[in-house]
Amino acid sequence: MRKIGDKLACREIVMQPAVNSSFDVAIWFLDRARSENSYLQPRKLQFLLFFAQGHYAGAYQGRRLMPSVFVVDEAGPLDPNLYRAFEQGRPNVSEVSMDEEILVFLDAIWRRYRDDEPMKLDRLISRYGKNDVAIENRDGSEVGISSMMHMFARDDDKKNKQPKMLRTYTGKAVKAIPWRPPKSITTTSNE
Template identity: 40%
Template sequence: MTATVVESTIDVALWFMDQARREDDYLQPQKLQRLIYIAQGSYAATHHGRMLMPALFVAGETGPQDPNIFRLFEHGRPTNLGEAKIPAETLHFLDMIWRRYGHHSSDYLNQQIKHHDIYVRALKKGLGEEIPFPAIVRFFTRKERPSVKKVKTADGRVLEKWTPTAAPGQTKPE
């Protein structure tokens, strides 16, 4: 396993909890779980498969969860933990995740994530089944990139052909 950017998943959870508090908002434990899962997958997708934090996600009843973070934060932010230790270059990334997903309810995030095929496959094996990090990387990488079509060449090679997608309201050139 390569080194993670943030030393502890607790630091990322603390950052999200503190960000919610700065905005005078309560961050539910389920929503915290979804945010750290999304952050891990999105970071890996945009940073060539690198882990943001040393998290382990398992299939929970409502979605992927890190059991250690769940246990530690199930009753809110522990008061005996200090400030989050996040490298400066990672703060912008976490802020982007917060701005993109922080305003959504935990129910909304649960509905979106419960259909992720990697979660569904793990859940079929049973509650508590691990969602492997390589599967998270593949899922988020595939989800984050533009439309890709597989093309087979005359000599049998399989290539990926990128097809740009038009923004809503725009037409594709002819």
């Protein structure tokens, strides 16, 4: 990884994607929204695809969920090929079943972000990618999978982080957790 100013520029990690086609993931999100009687806006679909790719890369050491390339413009991230393909609605493509592990993963992404508006999702991406050149510039530049991995790995690692184990002076193992003082109860006296 090299730096351009104070921004990160990462080398790409090459691995086989978990899903053969990005269409399968996009169609899964559209079908999931329809099953809950909600309309999935085209831009929100792009945000969900970006979050799915990023969280997957963060959780699986840079492995791609799908063979998509994301660019970031003034409206946020998008896979330009999928965006064009879905401009007029859902394309007529055959559906391919995905592994149960992938379906569980996509369901977790859906549940986490389904109620968020695109503007909120855009703010999240700006916060996650504050050191990424493409996200900062929003000029249609590509966000590489390495950058996505670094953006989302921090978030995924925090959830799985175990408390640090230390030893007392007697050698007993204890968990080190931050001290939180008890909430004090203030009373007023009538003097």
